Amino acid sequence: MRLTGRQIDCVRGGRAVFSGLDFEAASSHALAVIGPNGSGKTSLLRLIAGLLVPAGGSVALEGGAGELTLPEQAHYLGHRDALKPALSVLENLSFWRDFLGGDASDPNESLAKVGLAHATHLPAAYLSAGQRRRLSIARLHVVRRPVWLLDEPTSALDAAGQDLFAGLMRDHLARGGIIVAATHAPLGIEAGELRMGGPA
Structure with a gap:
């Protein structure tokens, strides 16, 4: 499996963010997208x-x-956590499992994988920023998709959370998955680099 971009131009609000961009990521490989704010990583x-x-x-x-x-075939994990505060941790993840469909796992198992087994019935509003991030990451496990698109995935995670997430990423790559991650921080896994320029 191979994810490729050829001569991509991106225009936002009438402004060229980047142009002529090429990239490639193959099965079992991660690509870290690196660059200053405004260079087009999220775009x-x-x-x-x-x-x-x-x-x-x-x-x-x-x-x-x-x-x-x-x-x-892709998971997009944005820098903001898409959660309903009034729903429990388990209800939030169950919603995403049903909404995304496909090859789904037991939500309880996925919550255990990210260290939230103790918080399944807690309303998401009560979670810390790091716990909210872990709940978002559980989406990557509960429905299997081969391509992970991650925007600052380790934001709000403490050292233990970063180590846990690095393990999940290594498992995904070992199954032949692809990761493309926009990041300012090390991912904790081996990754190629795509360097974006400054804002146009």
Whole structure:
């Protein structure tokens, strides 16, 4: 499986964010997208996820499930945690499992994987920032998708949380998955680098 971008142009609000961008990530490999604020790291992830339309160029996944689009085979984990505060931890994750569909796991097992087994019935509003991040990360486990698009994935995680997440990423890569992560901090795994320029 191979994720490629060829000659991608991104325009936001009438401003060219980047142009002529090429990248490639193969099965079992991670790509760290590095650059200053405003260089287009988040925009690139959103383009790959199908949330933005490129002004030029193309993004493709070769060797994936032919009947599914790239966005249907990718998890996009944004820098903000998409949680309903009034729902419990388990209810939040169960919603995402049902919404995303596909190859799903037991939500309780996924919560245990991210260290939240003790908090399943706690309203999400009561979680710390690090716990909210762990709950968002549990989405990556509860529904299996081959491509992970991660925007500052270790933000709000303490050292133990970062180590736990690094283990989950290594497991994903060992199963042939692909990771593309926009980050200012080390991921804790081996990764190639795509360096973005400064703001245009």
